[in-house]
Amino acid sequence: MDKLPIDSVLPELKRALSEHANAVLIASPGAGKTTRVPLAVLDEPWLSGRKILLLEPRRLAARSAAKYMASAIGEEVGGTVGYRVRMDTKVGPRTRVEVVTEGVLTRMLQHDPSLDGIGLVIFDEFHERSLQADLGLALCLQSQALLRDDLKLLVMSATLEAEPVAKLLGEAPVVVSEGRAYPVETVYRPRSPSTYLDDAVASAVMDAMRAHDGDVLVFLPGIGEIRSVEAKLGGMLAGTSGVRVCPLHGSLPFEAQDAAIAPLRSGGRKVVLSTSVAETSLTVEGITVVVDAGLMRVSRFSPRTGMSRLETLPVSAASADQRRGRAGRLGPGTCYRLWSSEEQARLSPRNVPEIMEADLSSLLLELTVWGAGDPAGLAWLDPPPAPALQQAKELLTQLGALDADGRTITSHGRAMSEYGVHPRIAHMLLRAMELGLGANACELAVLLSERDIVKGGGGRADADLRLRLDALQGKGTAAVDEGVRRRLLDEAGRLKRELGVRGEKGDAESDSCGLLLAFAYPDRIARQRDSGKYLLSGGRGAAFANGQLLSREEWIVVADVDDAGTDSKIRMAAPLSYAQLTEHLKDAIREETEVYWDSASQSVRARARKRLGAIVLEEVPMHKPPADRVLAGLLGGIRAEGLDILPWSRAARQYQERVVFVRYHDASWPDLSDEALLADLETWLAPYAEGIKGRSDLQRLNIKELLESMLSWEQRRLLDTYAPTHWSVPSGSRLPIDYGDIEAPALAVRLQELFGLPETPRIAGGRVALTLHLLSPAQRPVQVTRDLASFWRNAYFEVRKDLKGRYPKHYWPDDPLEAQATRRAKPPGQ
Template sequence: MTLLPIEASLPALKEALRTRTNAVLVAPPGAGKTTRAPLALLDEPWMAGKRIVMLEPRRLAARSAARHMAASLGEPVGETVGFRVRLETRVGPKTRIEVVTEGVLTRLLQADPALEDVGLVIFDEFHERSLAADLGLALCLQSQALLREDLRLLVMSATLDAEPVAALLGDAPIVVSEGRPFPVETRYLERRAEGPIESRVAQTVREALVNDEGDILVFLPGAKEIRRVEMRLTEMGLGTEALRLCPLQGGLPLEAQDRAIAPSPPGVRKVVLATSIAETSLTVEGVRVVIDSGLMRVSRFSPRTGMTRLETVPVSRASADQRRGRAGRLGPGVCYRLWTQAEDLRLAPRGTPEILEADLAPLALELAAWGIADPAELRWLNAPPTAAFGQAWELLVQLGALTSDGGLGVTGAITAQGRRMAEAGLHPRLARMILQAIPLGLGGIACDLAAILSERDFFRADGTLPEADLRLRLEALAALDTGDACGGAFGFTVDRAARRRILAEASALKREFGHTASVEKRFRASAGADVDACGLLLAFAFPDRIGQRRPDGRFLLRNGRGAAFAGSQPLNKSPYLVAAELDDQGTESRIFLAAPVELEELERHFEDQIEQEELVVWDRAGQAVRARRRERLGALVLGEGPFAGADPEAIRAALLSGIREEGLAILPWTKAARQLQERLQFMAYWEPGWPDVSDATLLAKQEEWLGPHLYGLKSRDDLQRLDLTAILRGSLPWEKARELDECAPTHMDVPSGRRIPIDYRAPESPVISVRLQEMFGQAKTPRICRGRAPLTIHLLSPAHRPVQVTQDLASFWRDAYFAVRKDLKGRYPKHYWPEDPASATATSRVRPDK
């Protein structure tokens, strides 16, 4: 057996786990930690014959690690060493080391929280900070604290910042393996790359084939870029028997993945086009050259929209170093970095933990099944964000997985359906869809649909977006069961490899959910009829994304977001649909995959979620209160119509709202009512303790003074029956009403004997307008409000034109009258213009009666 660098650190690791229950092992890529550490610890005394469970972040790495360990023991996989991954299990009664992925560890914990037959749980490549690893570690720590003091936990990583993890594990010892990496020459671009990355990658591959020895490992962000680079290299004549182009990504068949990581035959070079799957755990044999695009694809979840999208982002410093190290595992190597040294200085130190950016619905469901509603009850390296966890909890309530009385920080109950969803090992949305479909006889097509949604779209269209209708994918999947890709029947190219993966996933789901081969065969025979249920099935999975068509062809989703297709699609005309895949860019999401659903289906299957809403609102157009009954599903109005017998209190509230909206002008303001309002404002100005009755205040306090008088009224016409004078006066106590009449009379008796109305529009200076001759004999300015407020007198000519304004009548008689008299006498010679107006007889005629 070849000695690997990790061997020198194994005694320290054994000692750490002999004296402590937890430890951290840091070792660079190629040190051998993944395959040597589990075997070295298997027969430690504290293991007592129990099993080792090792969590790997990827299926390919899990299978590869199990094969390497089994081979080193001279055994087939499934004897001492086995693995459990999605769709494949290779374990036997003698298996002592199980390499597991994704939710397998969580399933083991949920089934046996104490992990009675497990002596050690290893978290490999923990620096990747997958959601499953963070959750598994948090659950194991609680299990260790409450149920299994002897359970050992080992966290292993290549680039981990070990101190925080060691602190989380109770100040666990840190064991470091220095490794023996060979020198790697790093080459940067001289200037920043422009244009598609695929062109630059293909040119660099050709350059490396000429200038460097050994196989080449190319890191690209995703499957799309891998296909494009492979196509370009083939067009350049580089794909030959002597030069193999080997894609490597998680969606490929197992044999294709094995071909990419296996040693090249003598005389053959290979170019491995890989995603970040090849950064850690895997050893790609023969690699001496790494070409790093500097990009990776990450999943980002938005709590604001409840949607997840893939983003292509620059790699972190840690990832770049991991990738570079792949060139120095077997000997001196070369790493081409397709960015400049200046750009290199700006790389983030490490990637963001998945728990901070992922959809937390699966985590929330696992915690609920564990009996926890508040993540703070567990120990985390990074706690789940409150907003994202709260939204995940709300989704689970909507999916029927949790009781509605649960909530963030409040212990809620997982339902029977929620527990079945958790046991399924699928995303809660897909698990719920299948469980709801089975009683309807649609379990088979639901499994197919779940498999399609779990994979990337297998419809392709060069330069255009494929048709978004998911029913076409179901038809294609059924029709292509035994045929060729022949996507032309559907108008698009069909990715055969993706189709094979989907069919395998669908078959596994049907076995898991109890669907026999005969059921699957019957489904295939009736697929054409069943695909029409696609929209309903999607509604079970994505109840928050049920969409209602707007008049402009866009859609309003149940969650209140807007959505639309990127281009013209037949589904644009559907009254209702369910969006299975969309983004959350801008204010309106783009729909990529969807299916129509019938209103009758929504009313039948979502009856318990449809709210009967009685709306009593002010109709501005009709200037009246309208009572309507609505059926609402979230933000969607499924039906609406008038109804009689609305609550009188609701009608009154709607009428008050209408008055607030229209303003006080909607009320029947007579001259007397306005004068009363002005008199009250006058009193508020001159006397303390009087209420403000300005329009603004009356509008703000209409419930108090007007509200009691609105019962039985519904419209603007009804409001015209109101007597505002009586209403305003009736709002005053009796003593205030008496004081008002004394201090702010409606009229004033002038010397001529006539009663002249007082104008209170300016409360600081009330006005009377009177002909000058009617004030003869009035020596001083009249006053009101206990003599505090002088009246402003507008003195008029016999023709009622103003000739003088004064608040000092005595001064006017003494100084200004004679000039005014001269002018008026000339214009009105027949009228009476005495020499001494202060003692003259007032008259409302041409001359006083003799």
């Protein structure tokens, strides 16, 4: 074998693994870590003949690495080296190195937490920080701590910061390989905002091929862009011999993926149009030039809406360097970047770990099956965010994977976890099997798990998922990629065999499509609103972007939306009948009664509803609601309207004010303030409100009696002493006391009726002097005082002078204390 940079550090790595349970290997792209390390440690004594698991983030990388290692030792895959990926396995009884995708490791751990027979687990390309890699490492660390102290873990990466992961692995040693650094010239060719991406990329490819020898690797964000650039280049290269354009992405059949990676046997040149699948792990033979569009497509989950959406974003600086390095694997190369050096300086240093932005329902399901429903009990490089975990718990509970408290796995949840697919899809498959719809469900599952099978999605009828199902089954007129269709049919066939579904084709009818989709997305069942838009059962709004045939349907299930704006754009959906909804999703329909205060009618109203999440299915008036709900509605209405809705008499208000006054001076008395009464309606009002439904019924209440009932017998007796309702003045009049001002109860009295009274009257056991509002014979204010003696001495004579002039027929004595009080113009006897 050719010597690779990693070879120089293999002795150090072997020593680290021999002396420690865990290790970290940092090796530059092209160093050979993926294919050299497993074979180098295969015969180490500490391994004792046990297997090595090598984890790769993608199926394509796993298959490629296994084939390369098997070829290096002169064997076929399935001998010493094999691979195990979703729906494709090549291992044998002699297999010692198994290359697996990260999800396969999770399945193995769930079936055998001790990983019996495994001596070393290698996490390759860990810098990508996929959700499954983080989960797999957390579970392996716990297995190592509790069950297998002889299990060794090795984390390998090209760009990872070694210190945090080494600390997570128990201060594991870090081995560094510098790699083989062939010089790569970087050419910045920023794309004009007015230039379409496919035009800019195709132009850069043609210029690169004219300026350089060798093959070209082009990085694009997604399949749509790959197809568009492929079409552009097809036109530009028309008539040119010896150039082959090869797409490369995970949705291609395995044969097409292998063809894109391998060198051309007939000579000539190759242009590989790839997603980020070629960024790490893979070696694409013959590449000397990289053209990087500088974009990546990532899935981001929104806990606010419970939906994931694909976003096209600039790559990180670390990813850009990884891509650039692909041009220098074999020798000096060139990298064309379709952005400026100034934009390069503003790139994010590295990608955000998937665990921080992903839908965590699969992760939480796996953790709950593992017995770690609380992720805090595991070791994480980045703990999963609480909002996304809460959203995941709600979804799994809705799907029946967790019990009502959201903590314990159900038998249905355990069955879901066995399928190795997203919980939504697993739930759909299980429900479909019960109804004899397994064939269609398997085909629908592969459609939902992959990119859109229909070419040029986005047409007027393209949102209908039934068209995709028909196209997969070879029916209909939609244009599809035949290679993708055949691969999806193969995957659907394998899934049917795994589930024991008979037959290779789905049902002839596609009417079940919406029902199956409803099992997977119960939170995206949608009902048409008056505006022609839709309300999803999860509470979001959604709408078709243009005149879709599906927009005529009252009920649909939305499989894909863009989660943007007030009404998300519906990308894919299927119709659902109301009969299907009520028959097969009846457990999700909640019957509820609403008893509420209607401010317009000033009364309690009641209605019964059937609800599917945010969607009201039926609503009818309720004639005999439960008495306790009526009472609660009444009290809520009183709180909303205020206490003035009650039939207050003047006597009731005065009684309230008197008690409030006494409490102001003695806190042992009950609080009858408006605020306290509103807060405590259940105590003082509710016992007397039976049968009352509205404002008119309230009129029969005697509020004063209700307030009196809140005082003890002793307090009622003392109230007249401490806060009398009236005060008798020297003239013989019995005048009411105004307790409106808690600090200054007032007595309004004509001045002539107080002649002969030397001091201000006092209440509250003599502690509070009444505020006297002295009036003229015409009941107009003359003076306000709380010190009557001072008034007689100082102010009376000035007031007397004024009053005598205005009311000359009235009696205004020189000495008011010796005069006789009167209610008439003259004193008695005159």
